[in-house]
Amino acid sequence: MKLQLYVGFAAFLASGSLAQAACPAAQGVDIYPTAKVLPENLLRVYVYYPRSMSADAGLQHVRLLKSDGVTLAGVFLTNRADLWSPDRRRLTLLLDPSRVKTGLIANESLGRALVNGESYILDVSGSALDTTGCPLGKDTQHSFAVENADTDPPDPARWTIVTPRAHSADTFRVDLGSAHDHLSMAFRLRVLDKDGNTVPGAIALGPEEELWEFTPRAAWTAARYTLAIDERLEDLAGNRPGRLFDRPSDQAPSPWMQSLDFIPKEQVKQ
Template sequence: MKKIFLKFIQGGSLGLLLFFLSLNHAQAQSFFTAKTLSSSPEYGTITTRLVPEEVVDLINKQNFSFDEWSSFFYIKTNPNAPAVLGKYSIKNNHLSFTPKFLPDPKINYFVTFSYPKLSELLSDAINEQNVYSDVASFEPPETTQPEVISFTPELDEVPANLLRFYVYFSAPMGLENPYDFITIEDKNGKPLVDPFVIIPEGLWNINHTRLTLLLHPGRVKQGVGPNMTQGDVLLAGNSYTLKIDKSWKGSSGEPLKADFSQTINASNPLRGAMNINIWALKAKISNGIGILTVITDHPLDQPLAQRMIFIRNKQGQVLPVQVTFDSPEQLKVLWRHQGSDELELLIDPRLEDVCGNTPHYAFDLEGTERTPSTEELKIKFRVN
């Protein structure tokens, strides 16, 4: 049987950069969408992002049983539990699962889609090795009409080479094209032309309440003739306004409560790798909870940091933590203290600052090797 290869194909250096972005920002989006509106007949449904049409055609020919479906696309109450019962469907190249019984809002559900497992069922007809996992919560929002409740990074001035914004909503947003409702204007009110990397369907978390907006790296041409160079979307020293139109509808069909605008002041670009060796750490214990305050050398990408920073005790156990931010350059890591005063802060080497720089490389410097490292990063500290 002929294999289907799922590739990113794009010409030129911009294609390579966008390919790198697509790999490096997997943590910023979910492969799934979860229906969390209790008033919807699809409450509890999990839907994948677009699946290639060739793969959908192969699946349609198989008439999979529940056991076959749930071998590659499943929802569980914990990783070792059996798959939740329900039915599968395909619409417009999206695969969906709807549970037989309404989900419990008190439970976090583990969701997985495995291309290798699907390939086994299709007799190795596809050559895709990605496995997508996420955690879904079905606690209904307090109101079905959405509004913008938060915008990050929360900085008085952002570096001109800022890579992304995050917009948080109070309720799930619909499947309309996000870029039809969002603009960035200069100080004269003139919209910037194509400031965002356009990602089909947008970069959403699983509940469709957090949108990631990627600014085009090196999109703007500066200079004239042979001296023309790539520049940043934002220019240092300039002021901009990001606007979101209230006609944008949420999953409930209701539009945003109000227009949203955010002033953006651009400062000098932030180029260069992070240096974790100069991070300042101070730990204390309060009512049995460990609190580690970390001051970093670069403003961190907050959603990534909340998934990529951990603590390990002297016995080698990685402890569950909660990461909160006082500012993009100061965070707190909380854990349940269990007596060990000698600990390590573990940092995923893919952690980025707000401009895409990691502890191993600078994101947008010419000649920089941008291959993600697997080297473990750690900083030892003691509880005072």
């Protein structure tokens, strides 16, 4: 009886049924930027995994394909260690800057990986393993078209804001007019009160990372607030306010508006 049980258990292990039963249900990933049209000088792509991933779950499980299914080589910058967040759930894919930036040898000999007018598919394989040895189990693809290079740096003077009502917890909204790097939007914009203190609250991003939203933890007062803009804010091409990513290294940045002031509107009593 013991032998029969052992043989049966060994067959169960060999079938992979035990491993499958211990692993979560198949899951895909989230990919940023989410826009369906991206500039040919796109600098970064982010892949968000539902679980902490193993050391071999990086770039080798990601492909960039042309619309005809041909896989492109030499697109992403290869590092000795992939660019993971500390929890190993966000992988940053850096398009090779030497191909993105004009005037460099790689750009002149190979050109940019993305070409205006073409369409592409970013494919993330579900075979990547998490830290427990379980595969994601589901492939994820993000299709997008490519337009002209973005040579227009972020310009806060052209942003549109929706001023909240005083004595409310209305969401303060800022329309940046174009897609920006979503991590940059999360960390490089802050609302300050009249004393220069950061206002506590929650940040959210609108469709295709063009809209920045802030909901305060406490009600707004009818006082002056400031949207502070960090000089490291970037759009999808790595451009910063007053400064292009694709520029001579000794070129000084142009003047730009480093903050936007607003005063919540008093509500009109009926």
